[in-house]
Amino acid sequence: MSEVKYSKEHEWIKLDGDVATIGITKHATEMLGDIVFAELPEKGSSVEKDGTAGVVESTKAASDVYTPVSGEVVDTNQAIVDDPSKINQDPEDSAWFFKLKIKDPSEMDTLMNKDDYDKFAKETSA
């Protein structure tokens, strides 16, 4: 399994073979506040890098969820749709959003590693 990578839109992605698991970062959940609604892409649909692939809503507002890489949606996490508060509780593990069969592994190279993301998150929220 490869290292976890991060996007500027505050998604994390973990690659296992050619299947990537994607979710939103803890930093994102802290900015959003209590998440009360989640919408995920349909299984079998194709998503393009940096395109919208879901929605999360806090009591205050709705925010799009983007996909950091292109691919076909092979699985979605129904548990976070049924209980969106799970996203606040465990965003970077059990509250993943969707899994993609990725199209182009080189897209992973455009993403940040943990140190760079932490720095980015700190700078952009300051």
Add this chain to the structure above:
Amino acid sequence: METKKTSLYQLHQDCNAKFVEFAGYQMPIQYSEGIVEEHKFTRNHSGIFDVSHMGQLFIYGGEDLIKDLEKIFPLDLKNLKLNHSKYSFLMDKDAGIHDDLIITKTKEGFLIILNAACKDNDFKILKEFLEDKYKMVLDENRSLIAIQGPKSSEILNDVINGVKDLNFMSGNWFTFENQKVYITRSGYTGEDGFEISIVNDFVDQLTRELINKGSKLIGLGARDTLRLEAGLCLYGHDLDKDKTPVEANLKWAISKERISKGDFIGSDIIIKQLNDGVSKIRVGIKPEGRIIAREKTKIFNQSDVHIGEITSGTFGPSVNGPVAMGYVENEFSKKNTKVFLEVRGKKHPASICSLPFYKKSYVKGVN
């Protein structure tokens, strides 16, 4: 224009508030526990809201003032008992709503609590209507806090003895640290509670004492979810100059006695609408499923015809689901009417429902 800070700003910071600018003030939207927890804590225990940004307008006068204010507000102020409060609105001649407010009869005249974003304009309008005959003070030296929720009576009474004997929608002067505080049993959350008007220099101390007794500061975020679950309007969203009290389904707040006389600003339109009905009306809307329909969401009927718009919508933590209100064409306003809400290009089923979404009984003595 520089944003203003309330006298509780330091305390908000001490409690790790996240701030937003609201009506020219730096106000706490939430604290570290978040909106959902703050909301539930208010429903189950007691929450303190800094509403010092709201206007506290004192108008001094006697019988003449009552007569003049009755030309403005659709209320029977003559028969309103001393220290009793009423919900009302400031209207234009077309009955469009400039602001919604709470007016209380005091020994010296009237105290009117105004929305922060409207207070300066309200002051101007009222001063003009009253032709400058009365002393009017939009008091910036006093803060206003609300304490709301089932434990609030006990907590506040521990600090200011006697408040627990106040009836709903009535008030009185009390003392705290030798300062005169005006307390009314009222609020905007659907819970039992109080609003406390106190000089700026003592509000920090009072609030800290209430926190020590078990209450907690609650931000504007939870204030919004609480009031929406309680079916209460937010000015600038559910109410504005293009809507009348009859359209807003607030005719209960208009005095029947005053309608029969029809001598207040906007009364022609109000009477016409009460007799002939209105084309649009405010309703509660309950989406099926979990989809949240926010302000400006379009409402469609079952034949896919656009029939209205959402004016407030969020997730209700106590209802544990989405809640909304909005205006629909009158013929679709009946309870249980099925409608569709267009969210992100898709139409989601919902139904018209009665308000409030969340009901708890207030203390006895509703006037």
